[in-house]
Amino acid sequence: MTTxxxxxxxxxxxxxxxxxxxxxxxxxxxxxxxxxxxRVRAAQRHDLDGGYLLPGFIDCQVNxxxxxxxxxxxxxxxxxxxxxxxxxYGTTGFLPTLISDDLETMRAAIAAVEExxxxxxxxxxxxxxxxxxxxxxxxxxxxxxxxxxxTGEELDLFASLSNGIVLLTLAPERVRPETxxxxxxxGVIVAAGHTAADYATMRTALDAGVRGFTHLFNAMSPFTSRxxxxxxxxxxxxxxxxxxxxxxxxxxxxxxxxxIAAKAKGRMMLVTDAMPPVGSANASFTLNGExxxxxxxxxxxxxxVLAGSALDMASAVRNCASMLDMPVDEAARMAxxxxxxxxxLSADRGHISAGGRADLVVLDTxxxxxxxWIGGVAHS
Numbered sequence: 001m002t003t004x005x006x007x008x009x010x011x012x013x014x015x016x017x018x019x020x021x022x023x024x025x026x027x028x029x030x031x032x033x034x035x036x037x038x039r040v041r042a043a044q045r046h047d048l049d050g051g052y053l054l055p056g057f058i059d060c061q062v063n064x065x066x067x068x069x070x071x072x073x074x075x076x077x078x079x080x081x082x083x084x085x086x087x088x089y090g091t092t093g094f095l096p097t098l099i100s101d102d103l104e105t106m107r108a109a110i111a112a113v114e115e116x117x118x119x120x121x122x123x124x125x126x127x128x129x130x131x132x133x134x135x136x137x138x139x140x141x142x143x144x145x146x147x148x149x150x151t152g153e154e155l156d157l158f159a160s161l162s163n164g165i166v167l168l169t170l171a172p173e174r175v176r177p178e179t180x181x182x183x184x185x186x187g188v189i190v191a192a193g194h195t196a197a198d199y200a201t202m203r204t205a206l207d208a209g210v211r212g213f214t215h216l217f218n219a220m221s222p223f224t225s226r227x228x229x230x231x232x233x234x235x236x237x238x239x240x241x242x243x244x245x246x247x248x249x250x251x252x253x254x255x256x257x258x259x260i261a262a263k264a265k266g267r268m269m270l271v272t273d274a275m276p277p278v279g280s281a282n283a284s285f286t287l288n289g290e291x292x293x294x295x296x297x298x299x300x301x302x303x304x305v306l307a308g309s310a311l312d313m314a315s316a317v318r319n320c321a322s323m324l325d326m327p328v329d330e331a332a333r334m335a336x337x338x339x340x341x342x343x344x345l346s347a348d349r350g351h352i353s354a355g356g357r358a359d360l361v362v363l364d365t366x367x368x369x370x371x372x373w374i375g376g377v378a379h380s
Contacts (some may be wrong), residue, residue, distance in 0.1 A: 001025075001043070001044050002023055002024065002025045002030065002039065002042070002043040002044065003023070003024045003025075003043060003044050003045075003046050003200065004021045004022070004023055004024075004033075004034055004040045004044070004046065005021060005022040005024070005046045005048055005121070005362075006021045006045050006046065006047055006048065006051060006157075006181050007047050007048050007049060007050060008048025008049070008050060008051050008053045008277045009048075009050070009051070009052045009053070010022055010052075010053045010352060011052070011053065011054045011055065011333075011352055011354055012032060012328055012352055012353065013351060013352075013374035015263060015329055016052075016084075016328070016329045017220060018034070018187075019034070020032050020033065020034060020035075021034070021035055021037070021040045021045075022053060022150070022352060022356040022360075023039055023040070023043060024360075024373075024376050024378055025360055025376075026064065026358075027175050027357060027375035027376040027377075028356070028357065028358055028376070029352060029353065029354060029355065029356045029357070029358050030354060032352070032353070032354070033088055033355040035165070037135075037301075039285070040365050044377030048362060049313065049364075050365060051362055051363055051364045051365060051370060052190075052328065052332075052362065052363040052364075052365075052367070053333045053360060053361075053362055054090075054336065054350065054352075054360065054361050054362075054363065055332065055336035055340075055349070055350050055351055055352055055356075055359065055360065055361075056090065056091070056092025056093060056336060056359035056360055056361050056372065056373070056374065057089075057092060057093075057270075057313040057314070057317070057335040057336055057361060058089045058092070058093040058094065058125070058335070058336055058339040058340055058343070058345070058349065058350065059086065059091050059093070059094040059095070059270075059272050059274070059313050059339070060094075060095050060097060060128060060167060060243060060269070060271050060339055060342065060343065061097050061128055061130070061214065061215070061243060061271040061272060061273050061274075062082060062086060062091075062096055062097050062128075062272060062274050063097045063099060063273065063274060063275050063307075064082060064274060064275050064276035064278070064285070065081070065082040065083075065085030065086050065274055065275075065276065065278045065310050066081040066082055066084060066085030066276070066278075066279045066280050067081070067085075067187050067276050067277075067278045067279075067281070067282050067285075068081045068082055068085075068143050068217075068276055069275065069276050069278035069285055069286075069288075070082065070096045070097060070098055070109065071098055071099060071101055071105065071109075072286075073328040074098065074105055074108040074109035074112050075108070075112050075241050076112050076116055076119070078096075078112065078117050079096050079113065079116045079121060079124060080116070080121055081092075081110055082096060083116075083121055083122060083124060083277075084322040085123065085276065085278055085279025085280065086123070086272075086274070086279065086312065086313070087123060087372050087374070087379045088279055088369065088372070088380075089278075089279070089312035089314040089315070089369055090202045090313055090314045090317075090335075090361035090363070090372050091101055091123060091312070091313050091314050091350060091372075092122075092123055092359035092360070092361065092372060092373070092374045093123050093124075093345075093359065094124070094125060094127070095125055095126050095127055095128040095167055096112075096113060096124070096167065097108070097127075097128040097129075097130055097273075098125055098127065098129050098130065099130050099131055099141075099142055100132035100134060100142040100143055100146040100147060101131075101132065101143075101146055102146060103151075103153070103154060103157075106129060107157060108159060109127060109129075109159065110127055110157060110158075110161055110166075110340075113126060113127040113161065113164055114161055114162065114163060114164070115367055117163045117164045117247050119151075120168065121325045122374040122375070122377070122379065123374055124164070125164055125165050125345070126161065126164030126165030126166055126167065127161065127164065127166055127167070127246065128166070128167040128169070129166070129167070129168050129169070130142075130159065130169040130193065130194075131146065131169065131170075132146040132147050132149070133147070133148070133149065133150055133169045133170040133171060133174050133175050134147055134169075134170065134174065134193070134194035134195070135166075135171040135173065135174060135194055135196040135197075135199070137193060137196055138171070138194045138195055138219045138220060138221075139219070139306070140218070140219045140305070140306070140307075141287060141288070141290075141292075141305055141306075142194060142195060142302060142306040143288045143362050147172065147174075147291070149175070150175060150179060151179045155179070155182060155183065155186070156370055158186070158188050159182065159183075159186035159188060159312065163347075164186045165189065165344070166187070166189065167188075167189045167190075167191060167212075167299035167343075168183060168188050168190055168191070169190070169191045169192070169193040169194065169214040170190065170192065170193070170195075171192070171194055171195035171196070171197065171199040172195060172197045172201055172202055172204070172205035172210065173195060173196065173201050174195075174214075175204065175318070177204055178191040178244070179206055179210035180208040180209045180210060181208050181209055183209065183212075184208070184209030185209075186204065187333070188212055188330045189211050189212065189222050189342075189343065189344075190209055190210050190212075191210065191211065191212035191213060191214045191215065191243075191252070192205060192210050192212075192213050192214065192220070192234075193214030193215065193219060193220065193228060194218050194219045194231050195213070195219075195221065196220075197220075197221060197229075197230050198221065198227060198229065198237070199227060199228040199229055199230075199232055199233050200229045201368045202229075202233035202234075203233055205287075206218065206233065206237055207242060209233055210240065211240055211241065211243040211342070212232070212240055212242065212243065212342055213234040213240065213241070213242045213243065214243055214245055214271075215243050215244070215245050215250065215271065215273055216242040216243060216251070216259060217231060217250070217251045217255060217259070218233065218245065218251065218306070220234075220249050223235065233266070234263075235259060235262045235263050236377070239264075239268055240267065241267045241268070241339075241341070242259070242263060242267060242268050242269070242339065243269055243318075244256060244259070244260075244268055244269070244270055244271065245271060245272070245273050245309055245311065246270060246311075246316045246319045246323065246324070246346070247256075247297065247309050247310075247316070247319065248297075248319060248323055249297070249298045249306070249309070250309065252308065253323040253324055256323075256324055257324055257325075258377075260324070260326075266311075266333075266337075266338055266341065267338065268334055268337075268338065269338040269339040269342055270313060270316045270317070270320070270331075270334045270335045270339070271316075271339075272309055272311040272312060272316060273308045273309045273311070274308065274309055274310070274311060274312065275287075275292065275294075275299050275307065275309060275310065277294045277299070277309035277310050278310060278311070278312050281311070287307060290302070290310075292307045294310045295359075297310050297311075298310070306307060314333050314361075314363070314367065314369045315369070316335065317331045317332060317334075317335050317363075318367045319368060320334065321367065329356075329366065333350075336349075336350045336351075337350040337351055338350070342350075357375060358373055358374075358375060358376035359373065359374050359375065360373040361373070
C-alpha cells in the first residue's frame with residue numbers, strides 16, 4: 001500500500017516546499033506529486049499537520065545512548081539499545097563509535113556491527129573507530145594508556161567489515177602517510193581528530209587520503225596567524241568534511257558561524273558525540289573508571305573535562321536554528337544530506353526524491369520530533 005505524506009513542509013532538492021505530497025511504497029520514495037494527483041488520492045494519506053518532513057538524520061559519532069556505552073557493551077544488544085534511543089530524536093542512520101580500546105574490544109565491536117547490519121537492525125550503517133592512534137596531548141577523555149601505532153593485524157581488521165562503513169579517526173602525526181593510503185585503498189574512511197599536527201603534516205595527510213575532521217575545533221591544533229594548524233587546514237580544504245558538535249558548550253556559536261562561512265558549502269555536518277545519557281533517565285556513567293556526570297546538558301569529568309555530549313540530532317538541528325540563525329532547510333541538510341555525502345551514501349540517503357530510501361523524520365513547527373521512519377516503517 002502506498003503512503004502519501006501530505007500537508008507539510010517538505011525538504012526537496014529544491015528547498016522546503018508546501019503543497020506537494022511524498023509518495024512512499026515499501027522502503028522507497030516513489031515520487032513527489034500534487035495533492036490532486038490520482039496516486040495521492042488512491043494512497044493511504046498521512047497528514048503532517050503543517051510540520052516538516054525531512055530526510056532522516058545521519059550521525060557519524062554515537063558513543064552511546066539509552067544508558068549504554070559502546071565500549072562497555074560492544075554487542076548486538078548494545079547496538080540495538082543505542083539505535084532505539086537515537087531513533088526517538090530523528091536519527092535514521094548512525095555509526096556506533098568505539099573510543100580508544102584494545103584489539104579484542106575492537107574485534108568484538110566490528111563483529112557486533114556486522115551482525116547488526118546482517119540482521120537489519122534499523123539505522124546501523126557501520127562503525128566509527130575513534131582512536132587509539134591519537135596524540136596524548138590532545139587526548140580529551142580517551143585513555144592514553146591505549147594509544148599505540150596501528151599494526152598490520154589491526155589494519156586488516158578495519159578492512160574486514162563486509163557489509164557496512166568503517167570510519168577511523170586518527171592523529172596524522174601518529175600514522176605514516178602510506179598507512180593512510182592503505183586504509184583509503186581498503187575502503188576505510190579516514191578522519192583526523194585528537195591531533196596536535198601542524199598545518200604541513202595535515203596537508204600531507206589530506207593528500208594521502210584523509211577525508212574528514214572529527215569534531216572540528218575540539219581536541220585539535222587551533223588556527224592561529226602564523227600556524228594554521230589542523231583547524232586551518234580543515235577550513236581551507238575544499239574537498240573534506242567537518243563534523244560539528246552544536247550544543248553551545250563544545251564550540252562558541254560565533255566560532256561555528258565563522259567556520260561554516262569559511263568552509264565550502266555542503267562540507268559541514270552535524271554530529272552528536274553522544275554518550276549513554278541520551279535517551280536515558282540516568283545522568284551519569286563510567287568511562288575508563290571515572291564517573292562522568294551530566295549537568296546543565298554538559299557531560300563532564302569531576303575535573304571539568306568535557307566527555308562527549310548529551311546532545312541528540314534533533315537538538316543539534318534546533319540549535320543551528322536558534323544559536324546560529326540558520327534556516328531550517330540548511331540545518332536539516334547538515335544533519336542528513338551532508339553526512340550522507342561524507343559516507344558515500346548519497347545515491348539513496350540524505351534527500352527526499354524518487355528512488356531514495358524512505359528514511360524520514362517528521363518535526364512539528366517547534367522542530368520537535370513527532371515521528372521517525374526508517375525504510376518506510378514508522379518507529380516510536
